[in-house]
Amino acid sequence: MRDFRLKVVFNQQVSQRYWHLCLDASSIQEDIKPGQFFNIFCSDYSTEPFLRRPFSLYHFDKMHLEFLYAIKGVGTKALTHYQKGDTLNVLGPLGQFFQLPKNTREILLLARGVGIATLAALAYEAYERGIKVVGVLSARTNDDLVIADTLQSLGMVIYKVTDENKTSDIENVMERLSFILKQRTIDAVYTCGSRRLTRLLQRVSSEYGIYGEVALEENMGCSVGVCYACVCQIKEKEDSQSVRICREGPVFPLEKVLV
Amino acid sequence: MTGRINLKVQIGELLLQNPVMPASGAFGEGMDELVDFNQLGAVVPKSITRYPRGGNPTPRICETPSGMINSIGIQSKGLDDYLAHTIPYYSRYHVPLIPSISGDSIEEFVEMSRIIALEEAVAGLELNISCPNLKGNGLSFGMDEEVTYQLISEVRQVTTKPLLAKLTPNVTSIVDIAKSAVRAGADSLVVANTLLAMAIDTESWKPKIGNLMGGLSGPAVRPVIVRMVYQVAQAVDVPIIGCGGIMCGRDAIEMMLAGATAVQIGTASFLNPTAMLEIIEEIKAYLKEHQLEDIQQLIGQAHSQIKQE
Numbered sequence: 001m002r003d004f005r006l007k008v009v010f011n012q013q014v015s016q017r018y019w020h021l022c023l024d025a026s027s028i029q030e031d032i033k034p035g036q037f038f039n040i041f042c043s044d045y046s047t048e049p050f051l052r053r054p055f056s057l058y059h060f061d062k063m064h065l066e067f068l069y070a071i072k073g074v075g076t077k078a079l080t081h082y083q084k085g086d087t088l089n090v091l092g093p094l095g096q097f098f099q100l101p102k103n104t105r106e107i108l109l110l111a112r113g114v115g116i117a118t119l120a121a122l123a124y125e126a127y128e129r130g131i132k133v134v135g136v137l138s139a140r141t142n143d144d145l146v147i148a149d150t151l152q153s154l155g156m157v158i159y160k161v162t163d164e165n166k167t168s169d170i171e172n173v174m175e176r177l178s179f180i181l182k183q184r185t186i187d188a189v190y191t192c193g194s195r196r197l198t199r200l201l202q203r204v205s206s207e208y209g210i211y212g213e214v215a216l217e218e219n220m221g222c223s224v225g226v227c228y229a230c231v232c233q234i235k236e237k238e239d240s241q242s243v244r245i246c247r248e249g250p251v252f253p254l255e256k257v258l259v
Numbered sequence: 260m261t262g263r264i265n266l267k268v269q270i271g272e273l274l275l276q277n278p279v280m281p282a283s284g285a286f287g288e289g290m291d292e293l294v295d296f297n298q299l300g301a302v303v304p305k306s307i308t309r310y311p312r313g314g315n316p317t318p319r320i321c322e323t324p325s326g327m328i329n330s331i332g333i334q335s336k337g338l339d340d341y342l343a344h345t346i347p348y349y350s351r352y353h354v355p356l357i358p359s360i361s362g363d364s365i366e367e368f369v370e371m372s373r374i375i376a377l378e379e380a381v382a383g384l385e386l387n388i389s390c391p392n393l394k395g396n397g398l399s400f401g402m403d404e405e406v407t408y409q410l411i412s413e414v415r416q417v418t419t420k421p422l423l424a425k426l427t428p429n430v431t432s433i434v435d436i437a438k439s440a441v442r443a444g445a446d447s448l449v450v451a452n453t454l455l456a457m458a459i460d461t462e463s464w465k466p467k468i469g470n471l472m473g474g475l476s477g478p479a480v481r482p483v484i485v486r487m488v489y490q491v492a493q494a495v496d497v498p499i500i501g502c503g504g505i506m507c508g509r510d511a512i513e514m515m516l517a518g519a520t521a522v523q524i525g526t527a528s529f530l531n532p533t534a535m536l537e538i539i540e541e542i543k544a545y546l547k548e549h550q551l552e553d554i555q556q557l558i559g560q561a562h563s564q565i566k567q568e
C-alpha cells in the first residue's frame with residue numbers, strides 16, 4: 001500500500017450518473033485483487049470535498065487502474081473535473097479481496113447500484129479463470145446498468161432489475177435467485193451495494209448451503225485502520241464484534257455480517 | 260549560520276528530536292507502511308480504556324467545511340491487550356512513547372496510569388480529560404476546574420513520569436482549567452481536543468453522526484485553537500502542545516508563535532498519510548528561509564512582538 005500519484009488516462013461520462021476513470025498504473029508493483037479499493041484525494045486541500053473518497057477497482061491490469069463511479073455529492077462531482085494528463089493521489093491497494101473457493105465452476109453475483117462496479121472486478125477475474133458468471137444487477141434506472149451489456153458480451157448471464165420497471169423488489173429478486181439456483185450449480189455467491197439484498201442473499205445462501213461473500217461500504221476517515229470510523233458488526237461465536245471495513249473488510253464472509 | 264538547524268524541544272523531562280507528534284486517535288499501526296515512526300518527535304497511540312469497548316453507532320464521521328466531525332466512542336481492546344500488544348509494538352521505535360489514557364472515573368485514570376507508567380517503554384502519559392466522567396454528571400472531567408485538579412493530582416501521586424493533560428476546548432475559560440491542571444502537577448498541556456459539533460443532512464433530516472453529536476477537527480478549528488494556545492501560554496509556565504487543524508509546516512509555525520512548544524497532527528494524516536513527515540521538513544525549510552538556527556527562537560514570539568509595539 002502506498003500513496004501513488006497517478007496520471008489520468010481518461011475520465012469520461014458513461015451514462016447520466018456514471019463516470020469511468022482510468023489511471024496510468026505502470027508505477028504500481030503491488031499485487032491487486034478484486035474487492036480491494038483505493039482512497040482517492042479528489043480535491044486540492046479545498047474546503048469541500050475535504051476527506052478522501054474510497055472507490056473499489058472496477059477493472060485493472062498491469063498498466064491501468066479503472067474505476068466506475070456514480071455522482072453522489074461534492075466528492076464525486078469534483079472527481080469529474082479531472083482530465084487526461086492531470087494527476088490524482090490514490091492510496092492503496094487497501095482491504096481484503098474476494099476469495100474464489102477451490103474448484104469453483106460457476107458463481108452468482110447480486111449487485112445494487114455502485115456495488116455493480118465492485119463485483120465487476122470479480123466477474124472479470126472469474127471470466128479470465130474460466131469460471132462461469134451469472135449476475136443479477138439492480139439499479140434505479142436502466143441507464144444506471146451501464147456495464148451490464150459489457151458483461152453480457154463476454155458471455156455472462158445477466159439479469160437486469162430496476163426500480164423504474166418495478167422489477168427490483170425483494171420478491172422478484174428472490175424469484176430470480178431461486179430460479180437460478182435451481183437451474184444451475186452455483187458454487188459461490190457474492191453481493192455488494194444493498195443491505196436489503198445482503199440479508200436476502202444471506203437467507204438464500206444458508207438455505208442452499210452455498211459459500212458467500214459481501215463487500216460493505218461505510219464513511220471512511222483514514223482508510224488504513226487507525227481511526228475506527230468505518231466499522232461493522234461481525235458475528236463471532238455467540239457474540240458480535242465491531243471490525244473495521246477498511247482493514248478486516250470491505251469483503252466479509254456473508255454469513256458473518258450483521259446488516 | 261552553521262547550517263545546522265536545531266529542532267529539539269523539551270516537554271518536561273522529555274527531549275523530543277523535533278516538535279511534531281501524532282494526535283491520539285488519528286495514528287496507529289496501520290500507518291507504519293507509510294510513515295517511519297522513528298522520524299517523529301514522539302508517538303501517541305489511540306486513547307486506551309480500562310475495559311474493552313465497542314464504540315459508537317455508525318456513521319462515526321462526517322465531513323464539514325474544512326473539517327470533519329467524529330464520534331468514534333473510543334473503541335478499544337482494553338488495558339490487558341494494550342499491555343500485551345500495543346506497548347510492545349511501539350517499543351521497537353526509539354522515539355518517546357506517550358500512551359493516551361481515557362478513564363470513566365478518576366479511579367480508573369489512577370489505576371491505568373499507575374499500571375501503564377510502570378512499563379519501561381513508556382516515556383510519559385497523556386491524560387485525555389476531555390472524555391466524559393461517567394460517575395459525575397456525564398460532563399467531561401476537563402470541564403470542571405475542581406475535577407481537573409483532583410484527577411491530575413491523584414494521578415500525580417502514582418507516577419513521576421511526565422504528565423500531559425489534554426484539555427477540552429468546550430469550556431467557558433480554558434485558562435482556568437489550564438491553571439488548575441498545572442497546579443495539580445501537569446508537566447505539559449495539550450491544547451486541545453475536538454470542539455463539540457453537529458451536522459444535519461438536509462435530505463434525510465437526520466443528524467449525520469450516529470451518536471448525534473461529535474468532535475470537530477481539521478483546519479476549521481485552527482483559529483480557535485491558536486487563540487486558546489495564546490491565552491494559555493500567557494497564564495502558565497509549562498510547555499504547551501498545540502493541536503487542532505494543523506495541515507502544513509506554516510500551520511505548525513503559527514501554533515508555535517502563539518506559544519506552543521510542540522504540535523500534534525490528527526486530521527491532516529487522513530488526507531495525506533505522510534503529512535507529519537512533510538510538516539517536519541517544512542518547518543526546517545521555514546527556519547532556513549528565515550535564517551533561524553533554533554526552533555526555540557519561534558516559541559511564543561507572537562507575545563513578544565505585541566509587547567514590543
Ligand SMILES: Cc1cc2nc3c(=O)[nH]c(=O)nc-3n(C[C@H](O)[C@H](O)[C@H](O)COP(=O)(O)OP(=O)(O)OC[C@H]3O[C@@H](n4cnc5c(N)ncnc54)[C@H](O)[C@@H]3O)c2cc1C
Pocket residue numbers: 037049051052053054055056057058067068069070071072073074075076077114117118216217218219220250321322
Ligand atoms: C470500500 C468502498 C468501495 C466503494 N466503491 C465505489 C465504487 O466503485 N464506485 C462508486 O461510485 N462508489 C463507491 N463507493 C462509494 C463512494 O465512496 C461514495 O459514493 C463517495 O464517497 C461519495 O462521495 P460524495 O462526496 O460524492 O458524496 P457525499 O454524500 O457528499 O459524501 C459525504 C461523505 O460521506 C461519505 N460517503 C457517502 N456515501 C458513501 C458510501 N456509500 N460509502 C462510503 N462513504 C460514503 C463520503 O466519502 C463523504 O465523506 C465505495 C465505498 C467504499 C467504502
Ligand SMILES: Cc1cc2nc3c(=O)[nH]c(=O)nc-3n(C[C@H](O)[C@H](O)[C@H](O)COP(=O)(O)O)c2cc1C
Pocket residue numbers: 221227229282283284285305306329331333359387425451452453475476477478480502503504505523524525526527
Ligand atoms: C477520528 C478521530 C479520533 C480521535 N480519537 C481521539 C482519542 O481517542 N483520544 C483523544 O484524546 N483525542 C482523539 N481525537 C482528537 C485528536 O487527537 C485531536 O485532538 C483533534 O482531532 C484536533 O486535531 P486535528 O485538527 O489535527 O485533527 C480524535 C480525532 C479524530 C478525528
